[in-house]
Amino acid sequence: MTTPQEVLKRIQDNKIQMIDLKFIDTPGIWQHLTVFHDQIDESSFTDGVPFDGSSIRGWKTINESDMSMVLDPNTAWIDPFMQEPTLSIICSIKEPRTGEWYSRCPRVIAQKAIDYLVSTGLGETAFFGPEAEFFIFDDVRFDQTAHQGYYYVDSVEGRWNSGREEGPNLGYKPPFKQGYFPVPPTDTFQDIRTEMLLTMAKCGVPIEKQHHEVATGGQCELGFRFGKLIEAADWLMTYKYVIKNVAKKYGKTVTFMPKPIFGDNGSGMHTHQSIWKDGQPLFAGDKYAGLSEMALHYIGGILKHAPALLAITNPTTNSYKRLVPGYEAPVNLAYSQGNRSASVRIPLSGTNPKAKRLEFRCPDATSNPYLAFAAMLCAGIDGIKNKIDPGEPLDKNIYELSPEELAKVPSTPGSLELALEALEKDHAFLTESGVFTEDFLETWISYKLDNEVNPMRLRPHPYEFALYYDV
Secondary structure (H helix, E strand, O other), X not given: OOOHHHHHHHHHHOOOOEEEEEEEOOOOOEEEEEEEHHHOXXXXXXXXXXEEOOOOOOOOOHHHOEEEEEEOHHHOEEOOOOOOXXXXXXXXXXXXXXXXXXXXXXXXXXXXXXHHHHHHOOOOEEEEEEEEEEEEEOEEEEEEOOOOEEEXXXXXXXXXXXXXXXXXXXXXXXXXXXXXXXXXXXXXXXXXXXXXXXXXXXXXXXXXXXXXXXOXXXXXXXXXXXXXXXXXXXXXHHHHHHHHHHHHHOOOEEEOOOOOOOOOOOOOEEEEEEEEEOOEEOOEXXXXXXXXXHHHHHHHHHHHHXXXXXXXXXXXXXXXXXXXXXXXXXXXXXXXXXXXXXXXXEOOOOOOHHHOOEEEOOOOXXXXXXXXXXXXXXXXXXXXXXXXXXXXXXXXXHHHOOHHHHOOOOXXXXXXXXXXXXXXXXXXXXXXXOOOOHHHHHHHHHHHHHHHHHHHHHOOOHHHHHHHOOO
């Protein structure tokens, strides 16, 4: 369905009574409002459906709370988790007073990033392919009171349960860092992941694969095909929604928290990206690793602005528990062909120019994908426009460099606070184009400092777990 008329016809032909309208808030959580079918007509796709925006984090005050959800007909699918047949549609947000798109709506910001790319003449389409990892747990408990705080997670696959009475315990617990890719029965989540993958397909996500990931305790990943910036972000939000709800059906719970387990790999979101124009890929060429000069300059922009980017692509205090050496989470700002210890990897994709791309390996899935993809694209465009040299590639295992060699390689910020400081100092690449506004970035930084960074100074670690587990 690509037009309002097609959506309305499907509602009528299938006698669908309930329409679920989904939109994303600033931190990156889907919100929803369900309406009876007669509340939707063609004007809903242009003027929108009214709602109260004053309770959405980082949005409106109570005296100016009226807002509108504008339905995108390209995003309609039957929700597989509702008892009553329900059509799900993703929305962007408008200001009803002016009819303008809302400058703090992440999906609107993503569209402005695409418009900016087109306006430069550099390209027409930005493709993104996120790879979001997650954990499946059997038990999750956490609490934070005035006098105590704790968190507890458990998984039947956890190596720590090798001695537990399970009546009987059959073993088959993946060792730490050895969860990639054992077959069943060591991998106990094959059927669950398959159901997750096939359910995503029913929701319009172009699926590719599923597998166990490196960590013990139920780390997994599903793969879907790359897409245009906004549709890739839409698919990622659908991915999260489907995985969490399928897990709940099995009496399990999913988290995209970057580092829920100490001493094993965390969950990242390696993000593949490229720019095309007139149906042709622009990142293929005769330079290093088969890249074009444009692609190298794009990498230069990513590396130069990475400390500021991470305030958006790695937006939680827990994100920086993952960004430590030794766990395939790159902390060194370098690029290399096929090298997973570098923050920018050029995949070994063969000779097909359409497959030529780069992979930024720092981000994690606690990020708001619309904001993260838009920010990465702005950094890359800045690199292209200003011909930023990424320097020489680093084709070595960076974790094995000598201290003297390592001292020459820039590294990522060590905390969310440092990343936010970098964003305060370096954000012209986001605002000069009008993609991000000063107002939005000020709100983002103050929200993160007031609600996440500063409270962490006063509370013990379990507060962090409570904040980010459900992302």
